[in-house]
Amino acid sequence: MSSLSASRSTHPVVFLFLIVPFGMMAGFLGVAVAYLLSQAGVPTEQVAALVALSYVPHTWKFLWAPVADTTLTRKRWYLIGAVLSAIGIYATGALPPTTENIPLLSVIVVVSNVASTLLGMAVESLMAYGTSEEAKGRAAGWFQAGNLGGSGLGGGAGLWMAQHLASSWMAGAVLAGVTLLCCIGLLFAFEPKVEHAVHGIRDRILDVLRDLWAVARSRTGYLGLLICFLPIGTGAASNLWSAIAGDWHASADAVAAVNGALSGLVSAGGCVVGGYLCDRLDRKFGYALFGVVMAACAVGMAAAPRTQEMYVVFVMLYA
Structure with missing residues (x-):
């Protein structure tokens, strides 16, 4: 793909707003919901297992990434991910924090984090293909700012609202509303047409495997693998x-x-x-x-x- 001009590139600050729901979901579960569960007498190991379960979809998201690459536009995938994430955040906050509800809460956490991967992949792709080369560092900075800021919002503000509002479900409702409001950022995001998006899912999966092998054989790939560990x-x-x-x-x-x-x-x-x-x-x-x-x-x-x-x-x- 040819280099983007400044006028056709998404402003880096847009990614701050687009990625907020991604971090907010993690913060709400890891801080607010985990605290409420522990205060309700749920064993620590069950709370830890629930939080760990939320990472499973993010570990395996490469399996459905080719589907997102080759079907709908990134903006449509973002909308799907945002709506499902909002429902998941609301449901997580609305369910009473008891040991008996852990199985149902586990299902909600997994499904909502699958939705979160769709949202996250859409933002990452928009940033990779819709940002000029000279602005990628700033875009990554604003992206992480939104991710970590969203985590603080979901955790700190979510816990405060759960403890101070009339009903604990209201915290999830407010955060779900914030998730939907972040969709406004799509109006300011540029989405160029990417060549691999016109191929089928099978071809895209083969492309992913070839790319992984090429990266694994390269010096940069070895360095990246080392950094991961x-x-x-x-x-x-x-x-x-x-x-x-x-x-x-x-x-x-x-x-x-x-x-x-x-x-x-x-x-x-x-x-x-x-x-x-x-x-x-x-x-x-x-x-x-x-x-x-x-x-x-x-x-x-x-x-x-x-x-x-x-x-x-x-x-x-x-x-």
Whole structure:
């Protein structure tokens, strides 16, 4: 495909709004729903299993990606994914958080995350093919800002609404409404015609297999595979903040605040800045640099006094 001109390229900030529902679903389940379930007496292992189950569709989405590539337009797939995601978020919040409802909730989580993969793939494809080369770093930054900001919105704001509104189902209803509102962003997204979209599903699957083999044999492919198995720059320590909060004498309110809306906002800002830097740095060097900075932050936290203030400071810096 020929290079896009600036006038035909989607503005990077559009991707912030388009990807918000993707992050919001993960945040709502992982923070708000998980907290409500634990408060209702659901065993921790069942809550953890439910959250883990939400990742299964994202692991296997490459199986239905060729279908999305070769049938409807990306904007139509986005609309389908957004509507189903909104229904899933509402249903997740409306179902009473009890042990008896875990089986039904598990089905809702899997189906809604399949819908989330459709939405996510549509946005990623629009970004890959509808953004000029010189704007891809900024687009990726705004994309991650929307993803992490949405996670903070779904987790922090979702939990706050579930605890303060008249009924807990209202939180899911509000977030479902936000999901549908994000569809407005499609009006500002440019969708070029992509050559492989005119081929059949069988041909597209064969193309995917050939592309995977070509990547696996290349130097870049080896590097990408290595990076996938390294913890550098993945932000994995953030998964432990709630678990280690007691060691830093952090209160429940502090943990909820810094791991919810605050971390989402700070991460969103960091993503935007990082995106702009990636347009000006060698991206491999940038990846290594950001990984070193995150590692230094983790080491600094380990060496700092174990107080609630230091917990808040370093969690925010890491975010």
